[in-house]
Amino acid sequence: MSFAERVKQRRKAMKMSQQQLAERAGVSQSLIAGIERGAYTQTKMMVAIAEALDVDPRWLAIGEGDPTSQANESGAAGVRQRRLAKFLREVLKGDRESLARVLGRTPAEIDAFLDGSAEKNPITAELARVFEADLHVDAGWLDRDPPSVAKRLVEASGQIAVWEHPADLPEDENRVWVDRYDLICSAGHGAVQWEIRQKNALPFTLDFFRAIGSDPKDCRLAMARGDSMEHFLFDRDMIMIDVSKTKPRDGAVYAVCFEDEFLVKQLFRQTGGALTLHSFNDRYPDRLVQPGSGSHFEILGEIVYRSGSGFTQ
Helix, strand or coil, X not given: CCHHHHHHHHHHHCCXXXXXXXXXXXXCHHHHHHHHHCCCCCCCCHHHHHHHHCCCHHHHHHCCCCCCHHHHCCCHHHHHXXXXXXXXXXXXXXXXXXXXXXXXXXXXXXXXXXXXXXXXXXXXXXHHHHHHHHHCCCCCHHHCCCCCHHHHHHHXXXXXXXXCCHHHCCCCCCEEEEEEEEEEEECCCCEEEEEEEEEEEEEEEHHHHHHHCCCHHHEEEEECCCCXXXXXXXXXXXXXXXXXXXXXXXXXXXXXXXXXEEXXXXXXXXXXXXEEEECCCCCCCCEEECCCCCCXXXXXXXXXXXXXXXXXX
16 A cells, blocks of 8 residues: 555545645645645655544554554543654754753653653653643643644634734733833843833733743743744744743743843753753853852743744644
8 A cells, every 4th residue: 555545545534635634734735635646655744644644654654553553542641742742853853862851851761752652651641741841831731632733723713803002902801911121131230121112012811821830920021032042932032031930940941141141041950050051053052150150140030931933832
């Protein structure tokens, strides 16, 4: 059986049209049609199509293994395994050592979670909540197996409120507005200046703050600059800083002031009280902050939200 035949057979078994499969996988209908015609023997969207068809990507690609092995494991443990693999692939660019450091696990444990059977090496509900906190994603994110972006946009049609000023939106007692700031680091004065750039920059809900475990009064919006944190953050992405969370946790991402620079970095504690400032972009080497070195260094707060062109679910 060819790749084209496997895709078509599984699609029909799931009673999906080509358009429905395309929406679920986040690809075009013409790509699905081309695959089923035999025009493509491989595609970089293989994993996405396999997930949409609820089958093992290896079986879909080359016909080896049990076609329903992924479906048999697609309970909670299987979903968490796939979601963790998605984070590794899209945010950390496949760097398993970084994932192991963030989660406080050995590389062998990460391999077992990702490559082994979801039944034999399950990511339990309790462990998933710990992982989500370490990864800085919403609680329950690992348990969600959402539809494709294309499908979510279709479902959202007609549910988008267009506004230019806060007064344009209907009243909602659950809504909280957060201000956007510019930050000026001044090592000479030993202080950080928060200058309001835009009042009521973006609206959020009280449920949102409860979900991330932050108090709205402690949260400030700012704009990330540069490419050192790609693909976690892109230039001009919006970030929310919780200024009450300044105690460094290994693998968490913080806004910091270091030697007159406003930076967003992943922090790792070292022996003797030193801190490593890590960039997700390999072109930027780690920077070490030693206690008592005389360099001005201040943790401004933890990054609890980001939006823009970077990673989304």
